Amino acid sequence: MSPDLPSPSPVGSESLRRQNTARLLGSLRRSGPATRAQLAKRTGLAKATVGVIVADLAASGAVDEDGSRTEGRGRPGRPVRLRERTFLGLGLEVNVDYVSAVVLDLAGRIQLSETRPVAPGTPLAGHPVLDLVRAVGERFPPAEHTLVGVTVAVPGLVRGDNRTVAWAPNLGLDGPLLADALEASLEGRVAVRVDNDANCAALAEAHHGAATDTGFALYLTGTVGIGAGLLNDGHLVHGASGFAGEVGHMPIGDPAALCGCGRLGCWEATIGLHAMLARTGMPELATPLRSAEHVAERAAGDPKLSALVAAVGRDVGMGLATLANVLDPAVIVLGGYFVPLGELILGPARRVLDERLASAAQDRPELRFSTLGIQAAATGAAEQSLRGVFAGEVAITDEARV
CATH class of the missing domain: 3.30.420.40 (ATPase, nucleotide binding domain)
Structure with a gap:
């Protein structure tokens, strides 16, 4: 599935050359270097139009044309590629x-x-x-x-x-x-x-990370707060007011846990970074990833600590089951502090998800970890x-x- 990258339709008016330029740039980004003739085929633009746009982009420093290769009969074509760093x-x-x-x-x-x-x-x-x-x-x-x-x-x-x-x-x-x-x-x-x-982060996973092969994915942050980004057919779902994805405030957490929003029982008050550290009695270090790495290192030799982390994993699974039943994503990507904890979190979450799907006819979403680290x-x-x-x-x- 192609990631959520705009692809303007070809137009011929000089006043709309910007749209044609964007179409050509999008082709180079999605499909890589190509000769001018190949770009004309990819974009549906006239060869002469492609020639003018490529010349303008080369003059601005956006593309290079290097080397040459023969395209059948006629003069060899020079691949056009996006230039670095300009x-x-x-x-x-x-x-x-x-x-x-x-x-x-x-x-x-x-x-x-x-x-x-x-x-x-x-x-x-x-x-x-x-x-x-x-x-x-x-x-x-x-x-x-x-x-x-x-x-x-x-x-x-x-x-x-x-x-x-x-x-x-x-x-x-x-x-x-x-x-x-x-x-x-x-x-x-x-x-x-x-x-x-x-x-x-969801957009990053679609372009660079763990969701490049699917258009229907849910990304779950794993920091102090818990939020979600939803990709539907490769496009971000924003909701009517642009506020979709505030899953951390679903009232499915410990009903006595006070959330940063001032309410009791929010999901992130049970599974957010601070909540996880409080439950396990572990200190907060410089970043969420470092804090979780420390927990994972200690849990490897401490069954009691491992059991406490598994309890967090079960609470993660409870929320994921709710989201899976409502949204039906093909893939759920867990990011942030969840990643270093690995199977300590994923195993219990997967088991709860299996138990809580509404029907055996449903396919369980594939649970994956973010590959982009704290920079997602x-x-x-x-x-x-x-x-x-x-x-x-x-x-x-x-x-x-x-």
């Missing part, structure tokens, strides 16, 4: 106890990946994400690189303007403050959009930052800006 998308994640940054080029190649810890209660004015984004700006200066977009993923609800954080109880950064601060750190180089972390959401945010180019909304050649 046009970039920056993805950020701001979470409770860490921040991450990932930079992707147009071909989806990772040019930078970095994570830094965040001390509890750090105010926005001194937040590490501002230093991180300034460092990225210095590493990719505007004289040599074009940032076509910046997206920051947050664990909460984001309004339809893709800028305003409506509700992030574990983060405490409501409104447009985060986007404003990041734009100032980038000195107005590019606008900043905000998106939900689970949606971004930031990687998806970087993909979101590139989407304007592939949708024909952001021009990267002078000729397409008409």
